[in-house]
Amino acid sequence: MTVSDQTQACDIAIIGGGAAGVLTAIGVLRGASGALRLAIVEPQLPLGRGVAYATRHPEHLLNVPAGKMSGFPDRPDDFLDYLVAQDAFPGVERDALAQAFVPRRHYAAYLRQRLQEAVEASPAQLDVRAARVVSLEKQADGIVLQLDSGQPLLAASVALCTGNALRPLPARGAGAVPPGKRIEAWDFDAVQDIAATADVAIVGSGLSMADSVVSLTATGHRGQVHVLSRHALLPLPHAKGPAADYDPEPLLAMNLRQRVRALRRHAAEAAPRGIPWQNVMERIRPLGQALWQSLSFDDQRRFLRHVVRYWDVHRHRIAAPVHAQLTELRRQGRLHLHRGRLETAIAEGACVHLGALDPGRQPFQIDAHCVINATGVEMRAQAMRNPLLQQMLGSGAARPGPHGIGIDSAADGCLLDADGIAEPRVQVVGSLRIGRLWESLAVPELRGQAQQAARSLLGVVA
Numbered sequence: 001m002t003v004s005d006q007t008q009a010c011d012i013a014i015i016g017g018g019a020a021g022v023l024t025a026i027g028v029l030r031g032a033s034g035a036l037r038l039a040i041v042e043p044q045l046p047l048g049r050g051v052a053y054a055t056r057h058p059e060h061l062l063n064v065p066a067g068k069m070s071g072f073p074d075r076p077d078d079f080l081d082y083l084v085a086q087d088a089f090p091g092v093e094r095d096a097l098a099q100a101f102v103p104r105r106h107y108a109a110y111l112r113q114r115l116q117e118a119v120e121a122s123p124a125q126l127d128v129r130a131a132r133v134v135s136l137e138k139q140a141d142g143i144v145l146q147l148d149s150g151q152p153l154l155a156a157s158v159a160l161c162t163g164n165a166l167r168p169l170p171a172r173g174a175g176a177v178p179p180g181k182r183i184e185a186w187d188f189d190a191v192q193d194i195a196a197t198a199d200v201a202i203v204g205s206g207l208s209m210a211d212s213v214v215s216l217t218a219t220g221h222r223g224q225v226h227v228l229s230r231h232a233l234l235p236l237p238h239a240k241g242p243a244a245d246y247d248p249e250p251l252l253a254m255n256l257r258q259r260v261r262a263l264r265r266h267a268a269e270a271a272p273r274g275i276p277w278q279n280v281m282e283r284i285r286p287l288g289q290a291l292w293q294s295l296s297f298d299d300q301r302r303f304l305r306h307v308v309r310y311w312d313v314h315r316h317r318i319a320a321p322v323h324a325q326l327t328e329l330r331r332q333g334r335l336h337l338h339r340g341r342l343e344t345a346i347a348e349g350a351c352v353h354l355g356a357l358d359p360g361r362q363p364f365q366i367d368a369h370c371v372i373n374a375t376g377v378e379m380r381a382q383a384m385r386n387p388l389l390q391q392m393l394g395s396g397a398a399r400p401g402p403h404g405i406g407i408d409s410a411a412d413g414c415l416l417d418a419d420g421i422a423e424p425r426v427q428v429v430g431s432l433r434i435g436r437l438w439e440s441l442a443v444p445e446l447r448g449q450a451q452q453a454a455r456s457l458l459g460v461v462a
């Protein structure tokens with residue numbers, strides 16, 4: 001594509017206006033020392049919501065305590081300061097608030113407020129485009145983005161912040177199940193609209209399943225809930241207790257098997273001292289990326305094949321009240337956990353029949369009035385149903401990350417093309433970096449990446 005007269009230009013373009021895009025934009029606005037044109041291209045406005053923070057429902061809680069959700073590495077209490085200044089929880093002491101798992105909707109509002117403040121204080125100008133980027137082309141005079149609104153946008157540097165993609169329901173026939181009976185877990189309003197008496201099947205047993213179940217409970221749902229997943233592992237709760245004090249550094253020199261054994265030993269030694277295993281896991285949280293990068297390629301593959309399910313439930317924990325709700329529903333006999341692999345989904349009359357195979361490959365069937373797809377985040381670049389990423393992979397502007405997950409980026413966040421050559425004008429931020437970093441999804445990682453990306457984008461423009 002050639003740059004036509006219709007092409008609009010800016011200095012820095014950010015693709016995606018979820019948490020990663022907004023934090024990167026704030027970094028650019030704060031770092032700009034003169035007039036500069038910044039554009040955010042995002043189809044789903046208002047900004048700051050993305051997938052995680054788009055929910056309006058108070059029962060959907062952050063899975064990280066408020067005190068650890070600052071968007072800025074140099075202001076660790078910033079989210080807490082925001083909540084206090086808003087008087088969002090009157091009567092709750094600041095210390096208690098720091099430990100609390102607050103509704104996720106506050107986070108989008110927080111990001112927007114900090115963005116607005118950055119716009120007001122910056123010499124740079126922000127332009128928000130309500131559009132989706134469908135292609136990215138590198139040219140000598142800049143990066144040309146084609147928007148689905150029709151107009152190309154030329155930028156000197158670009159941040160790719162396209163975030164999370166939902167896995168499709170992995171069943172033959174799923175496409176023929178009508179929308180009212182096949183609901184995506186991230187369509188939070190559709191989950192709330194499920195009839196109170198409907199029997200519900202949920203495919204996937206992770207955090208999105210937990211979101212769906214608490215929504216059903218909040219709307220007075222009285223039907224049966226069937227949860228189907230390959231390993232039937234439910235998310236585990238956060239716990240309070242003294243911090244673990246072992247030295248995690250030696251783990252970096254161990255292979256995967258040794259690390260698993262060492263962590264089990266640390267947990268066993270901590271328990272008699274009243275230290276919960278959760279805090280043993282917390283101790284390695286700051287080393288997440290280093291732990292991944294110091295594993296051999298083969299051990300990374302073994303981890304993805306054999307360990308990741310167990311890692312997920314121990315690492316991505318839920319607030320204790322949410323866990324208590326799941327436990328209570330199971331105790332009442334209303335939430336049934338099935339271990340098996342989904343094979344088929346067939347709508348018939350008022351029902352959806354799910355056909356599955358148990359671990360012994362014996363078939364079984366779950367009948368419900370609707371099915372919720374809670375299979376979670378798609379990590380494989382080729383399978384993400386994002387036309388921009390498909391175009392970039394197809395044209396050789398990008399290549400899949402290690403193990404085929406995410407897209408490939410250099411240590412400084414620059415996009416790597418199909419030949420592994422770094423493009424310093426394009427920064428990758430967030431979950432797309434998963435293959436290189438593994439820990440690259442949550443705010444504690446995004447804030448550092450966004451700051452680094454902003455510096456790099458400004459450097460290109462300078």
Ligand SMILES: Cc1cc2nc3c(=O)[nH]c(=O)nc-3n(C[C@H](O)[C@H](O)[C@H](O)COP(=O)(O)OP(=O)(O)OC[C@H]3O[C@@H](n4cnc5c(N)ncnc54)[C@H](O)[C@@H]3O)c2cc1C
Nearest residue numbers: 016018019020050051052062063132133163164430442443
């Ligand atoms: C249900 C859920 C709950 C979570 N809870 C927490 C939590 O409590 N704490 C925490 O730290 N992390 C949480 N996370 C992790 C979460 O991924 C991050 O905190 C954060 O939301 C990721 O932001 P992001 O901008 O990278 O991605 P996203 O939130 O996915 O945003 C990406 C944005 O890019 C846009 N986009 C995509 N493609 C294009 C395109 N081609 N052109 C233009 N725009 C495009 C999308 O419309 C979207 O708005 C949660 C994740 C999920 C899925």
